[in-house]
Amino acid sequence: MSNVCEEQIFSKVFKTHSKTVFNYIFYKFGNEEKANDAVQEAFVKLWQNCAKVSPEKAKSYVYTVANNLYLNVIKAEKVRLKHADSLVKDRTNESPEFLMEEQEYKEKLDNALNALPENQRTTFLLNRIDGKKYAEIAEMEEVSVKAIEKRMHLALKSLRKHIDGI
Amino acid sequence: MQENYLAKWLSGELSEDELREFKGSEEYASYQKLKDVSSRLAAPEFDADQALQRLKDEYIDNAPKVISLNPFKKFLRVAAVIAVLLAGSYFYINTLDENVTTEFAERSEVVLPDNSEIFLNADSKISYSEKNWKNKRNIDLKGEAFFKVAKGKKFTVSTDHGTVAVLGTQFNVENRKGFFEVTCYEGLVSVTHNNKEIKLPAGKSFLMIDGKIVETEVPNGSSPSWMNNESSFKSIPLTYVFAELERQFNIQVSIENIDTNLLFTGSFNNTDLKMALKSISTPSQTRFKIDGDNVLFYAGNTQQ
Numbered sequence: 001m002s003n004v005c006e007e008q009i010f011s012k013v014f015k016t017h018s019k020t021v022f023n024y025i026f027y028k029f030g031n032e033e034k035a036n037d038a039v040q041e042a043f044v045k046l047w048q049n050c051a052k053v054s055p056e057k058a059k060s061y062v063y064t065v066a067n068n069l070y071l072n073v074i075k076a077e078k079v080r081l082k083h084a085d086s087l088v089k090d091r092t093n094e095s096p097e098f099l100m101e102e103q104e105y106k107e108k109l110d111n112a113l114n115a116l117p118e119n120q121r122t123t124f125l126l127n128r129i130d131g132k133k134y135a136e137i138a139e140m141e142e143v144s145v146k147a148i149e150k151r152m153h154l155a156l157k158s159l160r161k162h163i164d165g166i
Numbered sequence: 167m168q169e170n171y172l173a174k175w176l177s178g179e180l181s182e183d184e185l186r187e188f189k190g191s192e193e194y195a196s197y198q199k200l201k202d203v204s205s206r207l208a209a210p211e212f213d214a215d216q217a218l219q220r221l222k223d224e225y226i227d228n229a230p231k232v233i234s235l236n237p238f239k240k241f242l243r244v245a246a247v248i249a250v251l252l253a254g255s256y257f258y259i260n261t262l263d264e265n266v267t268t269e270f271a272e273r274s275e276v277v278l279p280d281n282s283e284i285f286l287n288a289d290s291k292i293s294y295s296e297k298n299w300k301n302k303r304n305i306d307l308k309g310e311a312f313f314k315v316a317k318g319k320k321f322t323v324s325t326d327h328g329t330v331a332v333l334g335t336q337f338n339v340e341n342r343k344g345f346f347e348v349t350c351y352e353g354l355v356s357v358t359h360n361n362k363e364i365k366l367p368a369g370k371s372f373l374m375i376d377g378k379i380v381e382t383e384v385p386n387g388s389s390p391s392w393m394n395n396e397s398s399f400k401s402i403p404l405t406y407v408f409a410e411l412e413r414q415f416n417i418q419v420s421i422e423n424i425d426t427n428l429l430f431t432g433s434f435n436n437t438d439l440k441m442a443l444k445s446i447s448t449p450s451q452t453r454f455k456i457d458g459d460n461v462l463f464y465a466g467n468t469q470q
Contacts, residue, residue: 011218014214014217014218014221015214015215015218018212018214018217018218019212019214022209022212022217023209023212026209026210027209032210035210035212036212036217039212039217040217040220040221040224040225043221044221044225047221047225080210081207081208081209081210082207082208082209082210102203105199105203106203109200109203109204109207124204125207125209127176128204128205128207129207129208129209130209133177134173134177146170148173149169149170149173149174150169150170150173152170152172152173152176153169153170153171153172153173156172156173156176156197156200157172159200160193160196160197160200163196163200164193164196
């Protein structure tokens with residue numbers, strides 16, 4: 001029987017889920033250091049309780065531990081995201097106006113994201129950046145899929161309002 | 167449009183009709199741009215391999231077994247030694263007698279394990295065994311104390327002049343140098359002095375001065391006068407009166423041309439020194455002089 005106490009399995013679980021745990025905490029609080037600590041603490045707890053947590057449950061276990069860590073403890077800071085394709089150098093066919101506009105839009109989007117309620121921002125970014133399905137986010141947040149859809153809908157609405165300046 | 171249609175659109179769950187309708191709306195372009203740009207967003211870098219290595223280094227490979235367990239073991243060892251020492255000294259102290267001492271011009275009240283009460287007059291000392299109290303109710307007394315004894319087994323007060331034994335009563339024992347007085351206020355007290363037992367019913371006193379038993383009068387009240395801050399005497403040699411004065415006020419009394427064997431009857435207040443001095447000097451026809459903590463008594467007709 002496979003067990004999280006086996007180092008290979010534990011490493012696999014870590015590699016599969018640590019990035020999402022990191023992102024998840026980062027989207028919530030905007031603090032990279034806390035997100036890194038959350039990963040460490042969540043997986044240390046998993047290791048200590050490896051006999052009690054099956055590999056299938058390990059995923060939701062680490063999300064829950066990470067989430068509980070900072071419950072009511074830290075205040076959200078600014079979430080600073082990057083444009084994934086800004087690193088790609090060969091996009092030379094864009095006009096300077098277009099690039100300016102993109103940059104401006106990105107700043108507006110950043111501000112709009114920071115203005116969102118924490119749970120809407122987390123849901124939106126888990127979907128957009130990590131490609132998590134609504135059902136998966138619902139499991140992480142321990143709410144219904146419908147509640148996640150509602151958060152997503154509201155997030156899109158207020159982001160657009162904020163960006164278009166309505 | 168269905169509920170949360172924006173979420174449904176993003177996840178590709180709108181029906182064809184709904185999608186057409188949404189595409190026709192004026193805000194569609196905005197949402198489309200939002201969808202495009204947000205798909206190109208990225209979170210800060212996170213190096214999973216490095217994080218895993220850090221976790222293994224700090225918590226898994228060696229750390230929990232060597233670093234965090236050992237100090238605790240050491241702590242346990244120290245704690246065990248301390249516990250043994252504490253337990254040992256606890257049992258040792260338990261076998262020691264309890265001591266209560268009063269200095270000059272000091273009083274104390276002691277409640278015994280059976281709720282018997284002892285009021286200690288100035289310059290007195292009692293000791294008893296708290297642990298053995300249930301089996302043997304015995305008090306060693308030096309000085310003077312008033313006892314309110316709870317009913318129960320025999321209660322004894324041991325002094326170097328004799329032993330006082332009772333069952334449950336209120337009595338006063340004064341055991342000073344050359345002076346031994348027991349007064350019973352309630353119940354029955356037995357006094358053993360020189361191997362002779364004397365039964366003392368309520369309202370009776372036993373008095374011995376300088377080895378001689380002296381007849382004494384029945385005391386008034388239900389408790390000794392010192393309990394009410396007064397020291398009273400009936401035909402008591404002056405020397406004992408002065409000794410009591412010294413004890414109550416923490417002073418030094420010196421005398422000049424006075425016969426201290428003269429008997430004194432009267433009382434003095436234990437809180438006001440001047441009043442007390444007058445209370446002694448007037449009936450004994452002496453005079454006094456105060457100099458700091460020293461009081462000189464001299465004969466009334468002595469020239470100073």
